[in-house]
Amino acid sequence: MKNKPESNHIHAPWVRPAAISRRTVLRGLGASLSLPLLEAMTCCGAEQVHSANRMVVLMSDLGMLPQYWFPKGMGFDYEDSRYTKVVSSFRKRMTIVTGSALPGVDGQHDADICYLTGTPRPQSPSFRNGESLDVFAAGHIGNETRYSLINTCNNGGRSMTFNRSGSKVPPLNDPVALYNKLFVENAAQAKEQIAKLKTKKSILDKVLEPSRALQRKVSATDRERLDQYFTAVRDAEQELVRAIEWSTVPKPKTDVTAPDRDAYKGDTLLISSAFQKLISLAIQTDQTRIATMLVSGAFGTTFRHDGKEWQVHALSHHAGDPEKIEALAHYEESVMSILNALLHSLDEVQENGQPLLDRTTVLFGSHLLNGHSHSQTNLPTILAGGGFRHKGLIQFEGDGRYPLTNLYLSMLHKLGIETDRFSTSTGTMRGLEA
């Protein structure tokens, strides 16, 4: 569409008063904002300092070839597998979890929507997804930044991010769009922009007014459905309120040039890598504190390797063919490199004298063990950073079904979010002290 106004893809259920003083500060700093921004912020005292206040999730939805994934050993004395070798420089600051799964979550490829929600039985006809971990965290700690949450996917609209009413939050699937969101200003149109936002807000306010006609005799179950709609409208309206407030705050400047669509077209690894770089920048410039990246191989994504173009999902059903296995291993190793780059990018920036990595909880994993058998137990999982007392390689006994949602609860606690449970969790993750 021509002249499509740029959408502010942000998600914030509510705005806390404390956030305003930070915005005022940023406004005052004006156009002089640039990397690194964080040092400038710590003088204000407007923030509460927890031991960790950021979260990044990287999910690769076809699992990992088990023979190259599982390291051998225990604790910090393990022999690196082909994949863990890629991130070996972070050995002491990560925990590799084996033997866990998402309780009750079946559905194979379609269960990617449950990775961060943990809601069981995604294929049952009455399935309604729950709130995902990133949205839940953003609701508590996401309001200080322009964007409370950024979620990306390299493949269409597949998403792990679901809001309170169980509706999917569509991901960004174009790195150029993310770049524009983060760095591109249009000061000349700012005033017009604000007027437009206010008009939009008034439109949504009108939509929210109780409509007597439709709600008159609607049954309880139908009212629930209508409420889902109104919740969405309310949330959208709140987003506009936030956007209006943030519209006068300048975006940070960067030397990094915009990604080149032609360069990475058709190669899912290049797209994912572009997203990783932008997400690192977004966190470093404090434009968001919660980011999730879905690296999707299902279905139809391709990458180039060894002079050929490979289709990822087809490779995952290699049926033992050595050439395909090697190509798949290259793919998965590249995903590990993306994780490695992410960890490095967070490590090289400091906040309050601490590397940002220590204040960022990074979760890497998949909702499948491996794409060939579609098994969903003993999921590949790495927890890194966040100031945890890491344990290296840990193993839970049983048949690979220790609740992964316990890890999510531990992550939330580390972020300073007080809650008794998250989804199907039975407690915090055993053995992982904060």
Added chain:
Amino acid sequence: MRSELQFYDGLPRPSVGCERRPWKAIVRLVVIGVLLPASVQAELKSDVATHLLKKHCIECHNADKQEGGVNFEQLLTTELWDNQQVWSAAVDKVRSGEMPPEKSELTDKHRADLLSSLDAALIEAGETRRRTVGRVPLRRLTPEEYEYTLRDLLHLEHLYVKQNLPDQPTRGFFDQSFSNRAAAQTVSPAGIHEYVKVAEHAINMAGVFGEKPTRNRFVLTHGGFSHFKIPVGEHASYVGNTANRWLGMKLAPGERSNGGYSGWYRFHLKTQSIRFNEHAHVFEPFNHPIYSQLSTRTVDDQKVNTAVLISQPHRMTVQDGLMYIGRGNLMMSFLSQNDTGHKRWGPGVLFDEKESWLEGPIIDEWPPASYRSLYDNLPNCNFWDAKKKWNAGPSKMPEKRWHPRGDLRLEHARHNDQKMANYVVVSQKPEKDARRLLTTFMTRAFRRPVKPEEVDSYYELAQPGIEANIPFQDAIKPAYLAVLSSSEFLFLDEQPGKLNDFALANRLSYFLWRSMPDEALFEIAKSGKLHEPAVLETQVDRMLADERAERFIESFANDWLQVDKVQAMPGTQNAWLAGSMKHETYRFLREMLRGDHDVVNLIDSDFVVVDDKMAHYYGIEGVAGPEFRLVRLPAGSRRGGLMTQASVLDVTSEDSKTNPILRGAWVVRKIMGVHIPPPPPLPPQEEVPEEERPRTMREEIARHGTVRSCRDCHSKFDTVGFALEEFGPKGQAREFYPNKEKNKGKEVRVSLIYGAGSHRQWLSDERVETAGETHNGKSFEDVAGLKRILRQDEEHFARHLTSMLMAFATGENVQYSDRRDIDQIMAAQPGKKTLRSLILGVIQSRAFQEK
């Protein structure tokens, strides 16, 4: 004495032997009555059924074992309705004798008792549900329905927005749901922004300003934009075998235009197919006709196909017709590729430019209907003229937006888009006009009469703009946007029980036209006569005869048969074939609707509906021209019915090879209506050593039989797909499997694409074997045998088709308690059943006329 209140059908009833203090029982009754939810749901409370289930079924279907995923221990304690699918399956299995397994001691009498009490309980639960909340939850417009509704509301012929809307429906692969199933719909906050954006876009598209475009004659240009043409002499040029080349247009000599405009044009094109020898630089004769796809871009930049140009060999021929030309002018791409592989030159089209012309735009009314749907008879003019002409005009310039006049990219013509940016809609009495326009708009958008208070409420959004004297179109726009984003527009207003006439009109039009009721239907609803059987039947026939019924056919075919998944690499010969393959299925269904054919023709027919390409593909001779027409199949042809159509065979295959399991599952699900649950997660796979790997496809599939959890379901459909093995992955007929390696085995020349020569193929010596058997043990030798077996149970197929029509028509799958409605529809048509008669039956049913 203790009193025990027993519940039967959710209603409390004191048992024999009441307490000495009756008031306590009364209090309990009252308390429970208050606590019972308004929508009364209950667990299975039949003693008979519970007893029999515990005796004969729980041994395997308990919490520990959960055979087949069924656990009666849990099911007996949960709401009947929540698990009604499992209960329905259980009833069906007990009725057919599949369950309990043979060694059980269930007597015939007890089986009958069990069935009748389960049946009664399920029907009662269904009836209660219908009474309290309705069969169908609140239904929101799907992206497709929204797009069609906007087109009809704003009278916009070309509006392509559904892909921009969020919450794209997913087709339930395992539960056969249609994409308009209400229960599966969700809305996300980002989705709301998209709705507002799309509505704004549509309003921009509809508001076409300016003076009526002149009707002019245009000629094709000799160079210029179309630099992929080679001039031939003074008045001709040749366009080579390429993809997407411009055909330049300019005003004919002596013509004056006020700017060119997107719209319908009459065309008269004189062409011939010819070959250009690139090496010798000469033109040579070419022996085949060349089909070219002409396309254009709509005003909002969507590429659409507009006409097919057929150039005959050896002599110039003229083609006349009407086509839509948008802002992108005309582009031409070749649909058949000669096997010499020349991509740029080689075979091409020679245009006689002296005798080829276009004329238009052909405009019936001005301002167009889309403008009047928003602004009625209010004039529009230049911002500065407004004050001069009417002494009424805004004091501010209009909001910047692109203008949809969609100027053609003509050589030497003025461009008007910028001029239109200064145009404003003029109203001398803006408040009065705004209220009047809003009343009409809201009545149509909400699909019911609106009250003055409602208009007042939405007018509040227009008021600030009107008071500030901004251009009228900008002032009223927020009100329109709010109307188009409101729940009244996006949701269908249906109340439990019998639907009122407006709700019935909605259901009808969203079923048959995928959009809002038209004026005529709305008037009948207003008169309160729509539910009268004779009136209803007349309307149904009127709607089926209308060209908007095509939307129903396409939607239904896409959901049921997944026709829209037919794909081909763009720019290759297959792209064209893919289009014909899709259209064959749509036209076949249209023929089923319009002709008086028994529905059994969907299984097997003695006719097909084809164009020349599909006729050639199927080996039918004597069909020329790109129009689709009914052709009787020669004796012995296996192409009758749906399952042997190329589109179906294509979507049930992988890219380069067939998949009998997919095809078998397709036949069993789509034609036989058997439910196939999703596969369970696989146990870890061990690697199979080289020597033990299966050699043939049949051996591979037979492995399912070795694993119990696979066999239970796969035995139902694995071998059915063998019948279709005589058709390759793109539906082409074959006797031998192709060789995996090139240049080995028997070489044959295959000509699949009409007019595109032939290509080489290598065959292995593995012959295609098509024998197999259905899940109820009937065996067949080939697809003709399979079709014969399926035809034996015509009633069953008709029921299945009716269930699907009902699901599509109402927005919810057919549940156990809806089977009675299907029974009644079947009983009312004991003889021949046509698609029309089944549709009418569905519309006359209780399930359709109640929520």
